Amino acid sequence: MAKAELKQTLGRKKMIPLVMALGKRIIDSLGFVEKINSMVVWDKTQWKTSPGGLLKALVLSTFADIRTPLTRLEDRLAGVDLEYLIGEGWEARNVNSFSVGRALQRLGEADCDGIYETLALSAVQMNDIPMRRLHSDTTTVSFYGEYDMDRLDLTEEEKAELLHIEKGYNKDGKPGCKQAVVGQIVNEAGIPVVSRAIDGSACDAGWNEEAIRYMASIQREGFSSGVYVADCKLVNGKLIPRMMEGETPLKFVSRCPASFEDKLESRTIEKAYAEGGWDDFGKLAGGEKSASYRGVSTTETVCGYPMRLVTVESSALMEKAGEAVEKERQKLLPLTRSLEKKTFACYADATAEILALADSRQARLFTIKARVDRTVREKWPRGRRKADTVPEISETYGITIEGVDRDEAACEEFIRKESCFVLISSVLEGMDGRELLATYKGQQIVENSFRMLKHPQLATAIYLNSTFRVKALTMILSFSLLIRAIIQHRLREGLAKYKEENPGGKLRVGWNGRELTNPTYRLLYEHSFDCYFEKEGLGRYSFEWPYVESKERVGTLLRLMGYDVLDLID
Numbered sequence: 001m002a003k004a005e006l007k008q009t010l011g012r013k014k015m016i017p018l019v020m021a022l023g024k025r026i027i028d029s030l031g032f033v034e035k036i037n038s039m040v041v042w043d044k045t046q047w048k049t050s051p052g053g054l055l056k057a058l059v060l061s062t063f064a065d066i067r068t069p070l071t072r073l074e075d076r077l078a079g080v081d082l083e084y085l086i087g088e089g090w091e092a093r094n095v096n097s098f099s100v101g102r103a104l105q106r107l108g109e110a111d112c113d114g115i116y117e118t119l120a121l122s123a124v125q126m127n128d129i130p131m132r133r134l135h136s137d138t139t140t141v142s143f144y145g146e147y148d149m150d151r152l153d154l155t156e157e158e159k160a161e162l163l164h165i166e167k168g169y170n171k172d173g174k175p176g177c178k179q180a181v182v183g184q185i186v187n188e189a190g191i192p193v194v195s196r197a198i199d200g201s202a203c204d205a206g207w208n209e210e211a212i213r214y215m216a217s218i219q220r221e222g223f224s225s226g227v228y229v230a231d232c233k234l235v236n237g238k239l240i241p242r243m244m245e246g247e248t249p250l251k252f253v254s255r256c257p258a259s260f261e262d263k264l265e266s267r268t269i270e271k272a273y274a275e276g277g278w279d280d281f282g283k284l285a286g287g288e289k290s291a292s293y294r295g296v297s298t299t300e301t302v303c304g305y306p307m308r309l310v311t312v313e314s315s316a317l318m319e320k321a322g323e324a325v326e327k328e329r330q331k332l333l334p335l336t337r338s339l340e341k342k343t344f345a346c347y348a349d350a351t352a353e354i355l356a357l358a359d360s361r362q363a364r365l366f367t368i369k370a371r372v373d374r375t376v377r378e379k380w381p382r383g384r385r386k387a388d389t390v391p392e393i394s395e396t397y398g399i400t401i402e403g404v405d406r407d408e409a410a411c412e413e414f415i416r417k418e419s420c421f422v423l424i425s426s427v428l429e430g431m432d433g434r435e436l437l438a439t440y441k442g443q444q445i446v447e448n449s450f451r452m453l454k455h456p457q458l459a460t461a462i463y464l465n466s467t468f469r470v471k472a473l474t475m476i477l478s479f480s481l482l483i484r485a486i487i488q489h490r491l492r493e494g495l496a497k498y499k500e501e502n503p504g505g506k507l508r509v510g511w512n513g514r515e516l517t518n519p520t521y522r523l524l525y526e527h528s529f530d531c532y533f534e535k536e537g538l539g540r541y542s543f544e545w546p547y548v549e550s551k552e553r554v555g556t557l558l559r560l561m562g563y564d565v566l567d568l569i570d
Contacts, residue, residue, distance in 0.1 A: 108468025
């Protein structure tokens with residue numbers, strides 16, 4: 001029988017997960033630590049570790065897959081070689097919820113939004129990341145805990161400028177949680193160029209107003225030729241003039257709201273079908289089930305400015321509209337059956353009931369065929385009848401539904417309206433209707449960024465008792481997304497260069513060994529799981545990997561980015 005033996009180990013080798021080593025190189029190239037340390041208020045004699053270094057450790061901790069709350073940050077970094085990642089003398093016990101919370105407090109009290117935007121624009125310039133379009137949207141981040149601003153020694157004016165953690169419309173489906181709203185402006189590569197935490201009750205229209213102001217500063221940085229993309233809340237009589245004023249009007253594309261400018265969307269769709277001239281846009285994505293599009297472009301004066309209106313018909317929306325007609329019919333049938341069970345005292349009442357159902361919203365797409373049936377009943381008095389006894393005659397009326405048929409004209413109008421949407425844009429030339437549609441459809445890139453922002457790996461249960469810290473933490477998590485987006489961009493740029501130099505060449509390092517087509521940060525993370533550098537001695541590291549396939553796949557992906565596994569640790 002085997003026996004177990006207990007041994008005491010004097011120390012455990014420190015390790016560096018591969019994704020952390022890669023993240024460190026990119027973070028250091030942006031001067032993150034130096035920027036934080038120069039912008040926040042801190043006393044070197046009172047801090048064992050600098051706020052910039054603590055926040056760098058927090059960013060790197062989000063690259064691990066340990067889903068522990070930020071209150072147990074030391075667990076995320078247990079066994080990690082912080083001396084290499086952060087600096088000489090760093091130990092995991094010094095990176096805890098207290099020290100990191102204090103660093104977040106100082107960052108929140110400083111201009112953390114300005115710091116982030118400086119770092120983001122530097123990242124764009126250093127990595128030659130394109131800025132041909134920018135996408136804007138908002139999401140909510142839920143928080144737990146108490147945020148009592150009355151405990152802060154601030155004036156009323158200062159309190160009014162604070163981020164308010166409060167209940168509002170929650171896009172996570174968690175209406176009971178307090179929240180902050182996060183507004184982002186993201187470029188086509190997924191880089192959050194602007195990321196701001198705003199009050200939890202803020203609405204999308206308010207964010208769009210702020211975003212336009214940010215766009216003015218981004219234009220001064222060289223974005224004047226790019227296109228700004230946002231949801232339909234961007235389009236109103238107040239914001240369109242703001243975007244169009246000045247020497248350099250903002251080029252934008254959005255979806256026309258249904259109620260805007262006396263139902264401009266509906267009028268434009270009707271005009272497109274009446275006049276024709278549809279252009280075939282084809283499919284914007286691969287795959288057999290991908291939607292195909294066609295459209296009609298017109299120019300019309302909106303809010304005093306010439307605007308491009310593109311009516312877009314989607315095959316996917318048309319299919320859904322056809323299904324919606326049948327669903328409406330199924331909703332109508334119980335009403336007809338209920339009507340057939342009723343009894344009326346007169347013909348006029350029965351007829352009125354049929355007309356009421358035919359005019360109802362539920363029957364707007366159908367023609368109801370019905371008849372009124374008269375029923376006559378004789379009621380004789382009890383007992384022996386006399387010769388002149390006559391029965392009491394009573395009449396009742398019932399309804400029989402003979403059919404519920406489609407109103408083809410109404411159904412055609414409904415399907416047309418539900419199959420189409422209208423894009424509105426200040427781009428009058430240089431882009432055709434298909435290009436404008438493709439630009440608008442790129443809005444998904446900001447949704448992807450928001451999904452990552454809510455991912456448990458980035459922020460699990462968050463317990464922070466200061467609005468300053470919440471604002472700073474949101475900035476740090478956005479910076480983590482920035483680093484991931486840079487990695488993903490460099491992977492895709494490297495793959496494009498490889499295909500250009502090797503026509504027909506295939507790299508089978510995708511998911512499950514398939515051909516690499518559209519690499520993501522997640523792909524690199526999954527392939528490098530359990531790949532790490534182990535510290536052997538002073539300045540010496542060995543690379544460890546679980547399978548030979550892991551080493552080959554990770555090596556290929558790193559080479560696309562211009563790195564070599566053995567050179568990643570310098």
